[in-house]
Amino acid sequence: MDLFSHSDDKQKAETRILELRVQIEHHNKRYHEDESPEISDTEYDMLFAELQKLEQEYPEYKAAESPTQKVGAQVKEGFKTAEHQLPMLSLGNAFSREDMEEFIQRIQRYLNMSDFPELVAEHKIDGLSCALHYQNGVLVKALTRGDGKIGEDITENVKTIHNVPQKLKGDTLPEFVEVRGEIHMYREDFDAFNAKQAKAGKKVFANPRNAAAGSVRQLNPEVTAERPLSFFGYAFGVKDESLSHLKNHSEELEIIKDFGFRLPESVKVLKNLDDLFKNYEQILKNRKAGDYLGQKAYAIDGVVYKVNDLTLQKRLGFVARAPRWAIAHKFPSEQATTRLNAIDIQIGRTGVATPVARLEPVNVSGVVVSNATLHNEDYINERDIRIGDTVFVERAGDVIPKVVSVVPQMRLDHTQKFVFPKHCPSCQSPLVRLEGEAAYRCENHFACPAQLEESLVHFVSKQAFDIDGVGEKQIKLFLELGFIKNPADIFTLLNYKEKLENLEGFGEKSVQKMLQSIEESKHISLPRFIISLGIPLIGAQLAEDLSAFYLSLDNLIDAMADDVKKQELLNQDAFGQKILDSLCAYFTQEQNLQIIKALQNAGVVIEAYEPPQIEDNIFNGKTIVLTGTLVTMKRDEAKNMLKSKGAKVSGSVSSKTDFVIAGESAGSKLKKAEELGIAILTEEEFKKLL
Ligand SMILES: [Zn+2]
The missing domain is CATH 1.10.150.20 (5' to 3' exonuclease, C-terminal subdomain)
Known part of the structure; x- marks a missing residue:
């Protein structure tokens, strides 16, 4: 045995461990505190996993101050803080089937059992975790995860989130209960919000999670109120006696739903490894296809598994920063960072001139991406995207890859501003930009x-x-x-x-x-x-x-x-x-x-125009008003469907209105309809009638 090389390895490991700690702390700060990451989640996870592995191999270098032993973020200045009565930890990660098998075996060893421990699988929502305290059914406090022990008091901000119940539903409510969940932004809300930010010359966020975190951690709740935030519940924290009869996590979720919270539709109870992997593949496939089981698309970065039996959860307890009874099987990140080498113009079928980023080839969730859309001239200018910049590229679902934003901290000296060409690269005729339109076109x-x-x-x-x-x-x-x-x-x-x-x-x-x-x-x-x-x-x-x-x-x-x-x-x-x-x-x-x-x-x-024949249906010839937020479809889609059924869609409620279709958080129009005694349909009823 070569003693010298052994101690060499050891020294190398120590240096690398220290290096990784500094790097990870740096990225933690960028991510959690400034909400402007420099690397993609996958790149971060790789650094983290490397550090964990080295610390396992060389336990002598383990340290309490290592990021592997800590949870999340420092508290932001200006916020009141409060302690979590029950620690709010983060989850351990699995990246492979082997990791998942190991997770199961660990549980079996710890509990000295050979059966498969029944698990509940849920979407891992890419947002900001939050604990909501309800006293006699009324929302009294909301805390961020913070460092797991102490969180930031964001009560006033959370009160502005449209689907967080201010009051729980139900007749008999617990004296005290804590509902934990994820503050997030639906994809379309995020895109619209980012576009608005860019237009106003404000910060553009790399992903929905950063946008959600940045929005809810505002010192002024009025700013938060303007942001399109939503909430998914996922577990109870502290709960009083009235809920102590619950045996399983899946029962908890049912109660959370009954309390008036929205849950992702993906919750599934699993009884063996085969089903577990099948379910994982299915969720991954659905994400790719943009299928969110009837809900609007949101960001998911994996599947969370929790031991269903609450007694077993208690027995399993915690290690360092994570519970032993839960794990997140991560998906490959939909984002990566890479260099933008050049920008070309592509002419589409309708003559639209689209700027396309030529990228240093980079792997994004399993596919090598070397081209990505930059949408249009404004998109480039508003985000100050320059040739030579390091950029975030995203490949979400089946959508064409796009450049999301630059990484401003990584900008080098000789980046080059892009000047939109004046002529069509294909036929040389002038490119025209119509008033009020974002796109240049070749009109040939x-x-x-x-x-x-x-x-x-x-x-x-x-x-x-x-x-x-x-x-x-x-x-x-x-x-x-x-x-x-x-x-x-x-x-x-x-x-x-x-x-x-x-x-x-x-x-x-x-x-x-x-x-x-x-x-x-x-x-x-x-x-x-x-x-x-x-x-x-x-x-x-x-x-x-x-x-x-x-x-x-x-x-x-x-x-x-x-x-x-x-x-x-x-x-x-x-x-x-x-x-x-x-x-x-x-x-x-x-x-x-x-x-x-x-x-x-x-x-x-x-041929001379003949109006289409409309089959007789309940909407034909009726005047209909849409109000509130529809969850399973876009408003335009609903409008077109109604029109194709022969209905007239109107913007305001009057005695001439036949139906009002009320989505979530419908306001004054719904009230007026009730006053006038007009038939009101929920989204579900509307879909049934269609
Ligand atoms: Zn042309």
Whole structure:
């Protein structure tokens, strides 16, 4: 045995341990106190795990002041503090199946049992833990986790969170109970909030948790009140005798729900390892697909497991900073930090010029990311994102990866501001930014190579001309062979019949079928024709509304060239200035009018508009008001659904209102509806009726 190398290793370990402690303390401070992290959660977890491992191997260097022995954050100056009667610890982490197996074995060893200890699995919400104290059912105090023993008193701030009950529901309430849970932001609330911050030149947060923490730890509750915070309950802390009959954690959760708290829909009781891993994979899959079991998307960074039996929980107790009876199996972080090397412009189907970040390739939850969207010019400027910066990249669900923010502390000297180009990189025509719009566009449409292929694919698609046998692959090929140069050429493909039949993958029969489908598609409804043009912002619903208003394409084109007629459109409920601008820009461009003419010359006939038939249903012809926050769908979605059922959606309640659909925290409109005796539907009832 080589004694020298052994002591060498030991020395190296000691140095590394000290190094890691300093690094982790630094990141703790950035994360918990300043709410501006410099590294992603995964990178942090890796440092932490390395330190834990070294301290286990070299127990002589263990120390009480090591971050592995401490919980969370220091108390922020300016806050009153209070002690937790029951410590509020953080959870140990598992990163692999082996870690989870070890967790189970540890429990079995400790309790000297061989059975699988029944576990409750819950989403690990990426927010800020908080303890709420209820005296006779009334919220009297709210504390942050703090260092686990002493937390910050954030009572006034928490009172502003819309779904934290000020009073618990129920007839017999405990004299005292502490409900613990997570303050968080739903994804869409976070995105909207961050965009608002950026626009105002204020701090942009890297993730929903930092935003939630930064919002609730405000000295002025009025600031907190303006932030879109929400709350999920997850456990009891201290509870009085009246709840001592509860045997299981899953029963606790039921009571918490009955008290009026929202719980994530994911709670599951598990009886063996197989189910545990299956459940984990399912949650991971759902997160990827953006499926939150009927709720709006929120940030989850893993699955929490707790021993269900409360007596066993008590017996298992705690080690250092974490309970023995619970663990968090973490997901790979959806974020990473990397260098932004360059910014390019991509022209999309509708001509939108999107800046794309070229990144130093980086692994984000298992996928190497080297490109990410920067959305638009304002997004870059508001966040002061420069070429050469270190940035946070995020890949959440199936959404395209995006640059979230820069890491300002990591900015080097020679970063470069990005100047948005003046010309389309594909056709060199000027890029135009319409008033009130964030995006630059190339307005060349079918005449811009970057837009032509995708425009044509859209043109033949189901919702437009609906031509069988022509899709992306065929369009690409026909363009390459020079059979088509614009949409009108599709209707003269008959001229290439023989050549087509001799192409690989095309038989006589399939060419025959394709040409027949092209022939049949020539008679097209007005809404479909409008969709086929690919006008920015004009989707199926608006195309339908436009058709109903103008009845013919000529009327629409005429109106767009006439200042008085143009304004008439704005008086319609469905159309705003942006949509009008987009229509005007399209129908006043000579090239676009020529394309329409060419289509008509090629035999396209636009049929006279016929309003769609609506099947009889309870909403048809009714006037409906939406109020409060809908949990399972966006308001626009609800509006469109109602419209498609023939309902009129109005903004205010009057005696003419037939129904009011009331979401969470509905206010004055709901009151007025009650006064007027109008039928009120909950979100659930509404969905059932749909
Ligand atoms: Zn172009």
